[in-house]
Amino acid sequence: MKKYISGALTALLMTTAVQAEKLEYFLENGVTYDQSVLKPDGFLGHGIGELPTRHDVFVDYIRRVAEASPRMTIETIGYSHERRPIVTLIITSPENHKRLEEIRANHLLRSNPETAKQAKDDMPVVTWLNYGVHGAEASGMEAALPSVYHLAAAQDEKTKKSLEDSVIVLTAVFNPDGHSRRAGWVLQYSSKKVNTNGAHEIHNHAWPGGRTNHYLFDLNRQWLLQTQPESVAWLKQWHKWKPQVSSDFHEMGRQSTYYFHPGVPTRKFPLVPDEAREIAYEIAGYHAQKLDGHKELYFTEEGFDNFYVGKGSTYPQVNGGIGFLFEAGAQMGLAVESRQGVKTYARNIRTQFRTTLSTIHTAAMMKDKLHDYQENFYLNADQEAAKDPIKGYVFKAPKDPARMDMFLTLLKRHKIMAYSVQKNVKAEGKIYEAGHSYIVPLRQSQYRMIKSMFGKFTNFPDNVFYDVSGWTMPLAYGLEFAEVKSSLRSVIGEHAEKASQNAAVPEVAPYAYVFRWSDYYAPRALNRILEKGIMARVAKNPIRVKTTKGVVSFDRGAIIVSMDRQTVSDADIHAAMVEVAAEDNLTVHSATSGRTLDAGTDLGGRDTVSDLSLPKPLLIVGSGVSVYDAGEVWHQLDHRMKMNVTLVRRDNLRRVDWHDFTHVILVGGRGTSSPFTKPQEAALKDWIRQGGTVIAQRGHAQWAAKELLGLKHKKSTEKKENRRLAYSVKGQEDAKHVVGGAIFKSAIDTSHPLGFGHGNGEVNSHRNTAYTLPVPTDAYAKVAVYAKAPLQSGYTSEKRLKEIAGTPMIVAQRMGGGSVILFADNPNFRATFIGTNKLFMNALFFSKAFAAEGRRGEEGHSH
Known part of the structure; x- marks a missing residue:
């Protein structure tokens, strides 16, 4: 019989046992x-x-x-x-x-x-x-x-x-x-x-x-x-x-x-x-x-x-x-x-x-009852679906087929059938276009699972939750979606498991290559390009570009790779674009001129286009840092985006040369205490002023707002009540004003570089803390702000809703030559909030593509 532990080691380790339990200790008496x-x-x-x-x-x-x-x-x-x-x-x-x-x-x-x-x-x-x-x-x-x-x-x-x-x-x-x-x-x-x-x-x-x-x-x-x-x-x-x-x-x-x-x-x-x-x-x-x-x-x-x-x-x-x-x-x-x-x-x-x-x-003994229950579960679900005023859910992901692919794959894993839309659908005041939208009918065996994933639940008989209370999946994926209450017979097309098509091999560009930022894997493509030493720029305004296949329009955030001033050969640049098309499934357009069709948007622009550099992020981990939050950033950068990210424990920060990094990432942690010693804080502030960027989330965003940006909350004049409560209601009272892992809606400034890629001006994020960010003095720094009625799905008390509504979800402020970017929520929550991942990636790539209030741009101007 094979042995896995050597005799000497076994003899040593066997002494660790509290009691040398034989196999009989675990087994059934009399068997x-x-x-x-x-x-x-x-x-x-x-x-x-x-x-x-x-x-x-x-x-x-x-x-x-x-x-x-x-x-x-x-x-x-x-x-x-x-x-x-x-x-x-x-x-x-x-x-x-x-x-x-x-x-x-x-x-x-x-x-x-x-x-x-x-x-x-x-x-x-x-x-x-x-x-x-x-x-x-x-x-x-x-x-x-x-x-x-x-x-x-x-x-x-x-x-x-x-x-x-x-x-x-x-x-x-x-x-x-x-x-x-x-x-x-x-x-x-x-x-x-x-x-x-x-x-x-x-x-x-x-x-x-x-x-x-x-x-x-x-x-x-x-x-x-x-x-x-x-x-x-x-x-x-x-x-x-x-x-x-x-x-x-x-x-x-x-x-x-x-x-x-x-x-x-x-x-x-x-x-x-x-x-x-x-x-x-x-x-x-x-x-x-x-x-x-x-x-x-x-x-x-x-x-x-x-x-x-x-x-x-x-x-x-x-x-x-x-x-x-x-x-x-x-x-x-x-x-x-x-x-x-x-x-x-x-x-x-x-x-x-x-x-x-x-x-x-017990299961074997109750098999007849369990057979009946399972059968009735699906028969009853079918009857409920037939009576449900909602007949299905329609959804789309404008200009991002990769994100739609991810969502369709999720549905397939849960045995939920989705179909293409073959005729325009109007639902909840929006048009869902044929050829770009998908629909999930409720009349299928997974009726309850569909309702679980698409439904918005905000009222609960018990407000104590072991985990999150809201998880509406289309919101997490950043999809536009709506309930359909009319017949689906004429709109359902073919069974759909994939939205994207393989990107074509790009033509050799006479002048520059351009691709849109709204695609989920655009950051991965950009990182791939920058790692090869190829220079790239980002367009901060919408542009119309002459290409080898005619005029193409791009929203803000388009990535431009010109042939000018490169240290890499034209052939190697083209090979990189071919790789981007194949590996990241992005359509790369070949521009024939640097002059665009709109005034003030040329590809070589000074204020309307910013040069980009390769991010070299440091992620702080270790004691006091949320394991989950840190893992989600690590997974997003390393696993999904194929980017280098350096993980350093807090107690090893003394060995770090800040100048080896472009970004320091502070995820949620224990409370709002400083993750740094006082000398480290001073060194960090100097590094920011010299061009570094801090990205802070949740509790550590509170710390950064106060200690790095000097922002403070306005003092509340509310007086505490003199209350006396029965101990028997403690569990419910303690939970009354929690934010129970809910989904919140924010309005986002899509003209700000951190908002690039979010075309509809709304974003839904996951929130499970009551923290709010203070309002910055820079009028342009509030990149995303919670809506007046922000709760989309899950539990939050009225008191917390009033406190959160209208406060910043994202603050982005310049500090000398660098930036401090604060997220009240976690944009990478459980690798599932695909709709907010792009905000985090923008914070890495575009962290200096914006200017402070009162400044026209980074470069300054001369006359």
Whole structure:
């Protein structure tokens, strides 16, 4: 048998165990096990729960068990950013394996109202088990080891019957990269004698921790958003099987016991049927019975909700299934002191294993009820769609087919059908042109999912949210969209999965190359050009250009690459433009003259055109910086835009030469405190005056407004009330004036360089703080301002709405030769707010393409 840890290292690390738990500690009393099945203990080189299992060892173990077992098949469904495999086991009786595709095809009939009645009732239930979506919550992953062993080896009648009546889809590990960081940290700080003190380093994983994936995304928010390869892989597998029960295993704070759904009764997304909660409540009774039998503490219907549909336990509930969340009181290391005594890794794994079994057995036992529920879910959804006054949603992304492609891909992943518009549609006062617009009819099997993604929800029975309260996806993607309440029969065209066409190879330019800025990947193309040492300029006014194919009009932000004053050959410049067309799918036009058709807009202009330089951004990370915000910037620049970005921890800033960088990026952080020492602040201000740019978001935008720009809020004259409240309403009162992860509308100045590419003058951003930016004295510095009625989707109290309305969302102000750019919101939120990504990219490329009030331009003038 293969060993993964050397004998000497094993002997050292085995001493770290609090208790040398044998395999029998985890398994069911009275059950006989097939001794020929590979046991985890010897294969791992340590007992379950004695040490974290490395991902490669974990995958190899379950692969070997699956390949040897007639009850299991295994497939690799995808890879993480760091190329670690994500695998799925299909577990059922040997007899069911012989007709597996027949079972799956029959099962899927229930998820279509047109075929639901054709499904056979005597087929197995489909149960989904997902482990390890948060890498730091390791017992939720490690529980897959005894679970796989038990399902392969157990010989009791209860297990055999459950395998006959079930197809179990077990996916592990959801987050291989985060888990590997956590495992490495725990192994690094493992000692010969286990230290259970919570202050010990083993329990306090340094920034960024192991919760997130490579780019620091919380993958349990990705079921809806689908921007990460891990979530793309598992969602495809989920829809391949459309499970009736889905279980999601996690950990929570160490002072808690053990939690399982159905969650707080009032915190349910409106489109989740009431019957889903009733069935979840019934299933919860069997989990309680299981844990009661072992005298384990637990709680349910407290603390956790079923609202945001992008989580692993809620997504199933708008897709015809029942979702279950399990949370164990965490220990980061191997054992830690808590109010309930010492909590061990091994015990958490055992509890997660027990609820794994209660999930499997209960789903099998309730299969007839679950069949009926899934069938009725889709039949009822069809009836609701027929009665819905809204017949569909129409949408467009003017002059940005790449953004539309991304949205159509998102819909496809959620099994939502979209169609081209073959006849102009007028809806909500706008015209959606044929050939450039798309429509999603509501009368399809994914009715509830469509309403979840397109609907605007602003009224809630309970204002306490575990996550965001608003996620209207067309707003996030920056699309123009509207409800259509008339018949769709004459407007629906062909099924649409792609909006863009491959860009043509550009002709050799006699004078210059020009491409528009509104395309999503235009910043990537510009960066590609600048990295090659090719000079480029940006047009700050609309221009009409003579090209080899006639006159072409461009909005503000057009990128100009002339043949003049280049240090790169004409042939190399043309090759770069060919690459831009092929790799970034941009249409590059070949200009024949520098003289345009409008006065004062020539390609060589002084004030109307600005020279551009290659951004060299520094992103500050580390303690006090939001892991998520930092990861979103890193992902946007590195993964999407293929740009170099330097990540530096706050405690290493003393080693930084500011002049190596053009931009310093400060994302949200802990409060509004300074990320710098006083000497660093002074050096930063000098660097800005000499031409550097600071881009600050959310809390750090508050700091930058005050300390860098000297801006202050006007003092409020409001007096606090002398209130006395009952403690029983504390949860609701504390949440009353939060901004519950909502979407806000702003008016944007599209003539300002930071507004280039936003043609309709509106932008929707994600906001989950109550911070507001002070109003700058520079009248031109308010690039975007919240609307008078800014709330588009989600929860915000009336008090907060009044405070936010009319305040700046973006402030851009010159400071000497440099700039300070402030975002009240996060323009890169969860890599999903595609509509505001361009604002962030503009802040990088056009940070000095604007002038301060009272100055005509950067260069000055002589007479």
